[in-house]
Amino acid sequence: MGAMLPLSCLVCGAVYSVLCVSCVTCRDRHVDRETVYGKVRGLLVTAFDDHVVEKFLGIPYAKPPLGRLRFEYPEEPTPWEEVLNVTVVPPACTQRGTLKRYIYEHVPNFNRSSEDCLFLNIHVPQTTKQKLPVFVYVHGGSNEVGMGAMFDGTVLAAYGEVVVLTFNYRLGALGFLSTGSSHLPGNYGLLDQLLLLKWVQRNIHFFNGDPTKVTIDGHSAGAADVGFHVSSAMLSYRAARPWLTGRLWTLTRAPGYDLPYFSSVLGCQHREGNRALKECLQTVSEKELQNGRIHRKRGQELYFPPNVDSYFIPDHPFQLLNNADMNGERFMLGFTRDEGARHAQVAAHRLHQRFTRESLKDRILNFSVAFPRVPGIDKLILHEYTSWEDPENTTGALLSYSEMEGDFSIVAPVMHMAAKLTRKRKPVYMYSFEYLSPNSPTLPRLGRYESGMSLGVPHGRDLFYLFGYPLVGHPFYLYTEKDIRMSELVMDTWINFIKTGEPSNDVAAMHQYDDEEGPYLKFYENGDEVTSKTFYKYKPRKMHFWNELLPSLNDLHCAGSVTARRSLLAVVLSSVFLLLLL
Known part of the structure; x- marks a missing residue:
């Protein structure tokens, strides 16, 4: 299994002194700090209301994964002697060019990517307080696209007096290509994340960090990655206080690529053996x-999922979820009101015509394959998600599709x-972000669609509020x-969770989740005010439909678990969504 991290492993924090002493040296608008590999020089920036934050952008946490290190587990960086300037957003990891629009939506016109990309960004607030907690963010993007710096941690760091850390990890084939052999085991992107967390343990005290108090937050595929870390025996949290949050926590993805095809297109022959294939791919x-x-391939998109490698992921994640100890101490899970809205947007753009109940029926095939032994599964799903008050209404059909996808x-x-973690007697908190901004983007008019149909509160919209963009602005909003x-409410909730393990704000506190009452904290607009309030049993009929009824109708004794395969397909569909959209 490899060496385990110390028991205090995934828990970090930060400390800062206003005075320029010890490891902190202020020159003009720059600041120097030590790492175990060498000194780094970052920027002093003003966030808002004269709050000053130290910003270190592009600190290497691993050797460049180039040449012989391509398709290898990451290695610690080579120490440096001169002060390393880390004042510019580092390049994103290599990803297919047509998908960089995902980054553009967050950082306009950012167009730099490189295979030499294993960098982290740290935001340290200036404060007299000592040992600030650390917030580590794992970016989403289906493990295919994205970068850590899509969200700037300056505002959150200043507002909450916490250290905020974002980072890149290898994506796509470079991060997850596997033959299932020791030569190409895969999961390189996950091992990048593991090395980053080790870096935090060894270095965060230089940035006034407390390596016994870390919250790890993942979004979308990043949340799935956090799930892998939580269940991996290579990490242990039991002597520390790690708290974890995530907005999508489906734990694995089904194989989605054809290795012979992929390698042959690149001029490498799969049949020559794994060692020769790897050597060829490295060139x-x-x-x-x-x-x-x-x-x-034949109109299909290929993607590269994590896999059971008997090293970092020792077993099928569904089995780990059932049988392994979960390494986190407290968990917060959540979602937005309209998680499937972007899927609907893609469907609308692709059809360029009326989206009818028949259109809805066509897309049900993507869901029904998760329950292959249920007779008439497509009819069951269509029945559950048809707007029966006006079944031929085009807008209603599109909204039904959005809800179904989400x-x-x-x-x-x-x-x-949440139910699984609760049964393991883990404290779990649940939220639903349902706040619709007055300036929320709308869908374009297509065919007979109602003009200006709202996109709603789509996947990832809560992140802009978590990182405090409403306080300072964003080019696209x-x-x-x-x-x-609303941003202040969200930040307050997360900050209290990061600092105390109890998510709350000045309006409401989250109640610990349980199966019987199902409490969750809803962020929403109430008249002219924004607020949060505890509600119970989120969409109980539809949750029972997916999590209880359909699995019970299926053959639960077929290979693996139907529920696991549904979770597998869930991430597949999320990945397909990104590929189609971008």
């Missing part, structure tokens, strides 16, 4: 790997995970006073 240029054509792919798996207040 392929980064540009070729980035070329979108190698990720497609429930199946994200909400039901999150509720399933025009925020209002309501948005600012």
Whole structure:
């Protein structure tokens, strides 16, 4: 299994002194700090209301994974002697070019990527307090696209007096290609994350960090990755206080690539053996790997999932969820109101015509394969999600599709995970982000759609409020006073969870989740005010439909678990969504 991290492993924090003493040296608007590998020089920036934050952008936490280190587990960085300037957002990890729009939606016009990408970003607030908690964010993007710096941690760090850390990890084929052999075991991106967490343990005290108090937050595929860390025997949290949050917690993905096809397109022959294949793939240029054509086969997109490697992931994640100890101490899970809205947007753009109940029926095939032994599964799902008051209404059909996608792919798996953790006697908290900004984006008019149909509160919208963008602005969003207040509510909730393990704000506190009452904290607009309030039993009929009824109708004794396969497909669909959208 490899060496285990110390028992205090995934828990970090930060400490800062206003005075320039010890490891802190202030020159002009720069600041120097030590690491075990060498000194780094970052920026002093003003966040808002004269709050000053130290920003270190692009600290290497591993050797560049180039040449012989491509498709290898990451190695610690080579120490440096001169002060290393870390004042510019580092390049994103190599990803197929057509998908960089995912980054553009967060950081406009950012267009730098490189295979040399294993960098982290730290935001340290200036404060007289000592040993601040640490918030480590694992970015989403289906493990195919994205980068850590899609969200700037400056505002959250200053507002909450916490250290905020974001980072890159290898994506796509470079991060997860596997033959199932020791030569190409896969999961390189997950091992990048593990090395980053080890870096935090060894270095965060230089940034005034407390390596016994860390919250790890993952979004989408990043939340699934956090789940792998929680269940991996290579980590142990039991002597520390790690708290974890996530917005999508489906724990694995089914194989989604054809290795012979992928390698042959790159000029490497799979049949020559795994060692020769690996050596060949290590010589392929980064540009070729980035070329979108190698990720497609007969109109299908290829992607590269984590896999059971008997090293970092020792067993099927569903079995780990049932049988392994969960390493976290406290958990917070959640979702947005309209998790499937972007799927609906993609469908609308692709059809360029009326989205009818028949259109809805066509897309049900993507869901019904998760329950292959249920007779008439497509009819059951269509019945559950048809707007029977006006079944031929085009807008209603599109909204039904959005709800179906969100429930199946994200909400039901999150509720399933919450139930599993609760049965393991883990403190779990649940939230639903349902706040619709007055300036929320809308869908375009297509065919007979109602003009200006709202996109709602889609996947990932809560992140902009968590990172405090309404307080300082964002190029793509025009925020209002309501948005600012909602952002403060969200940040307060997370900050209290990070500091105390109890998520709360000045309006309400989350109640610990249980199966019987199912409490969750809802963030929403109430008239002219924004607020949060405890509600119970989120969509009980539809959650029972996905998590209880359909699995009970299926053959629960077929290979693996139906519930596990539903979770597998959930992430597959989330991945497909990104591929289609971007």
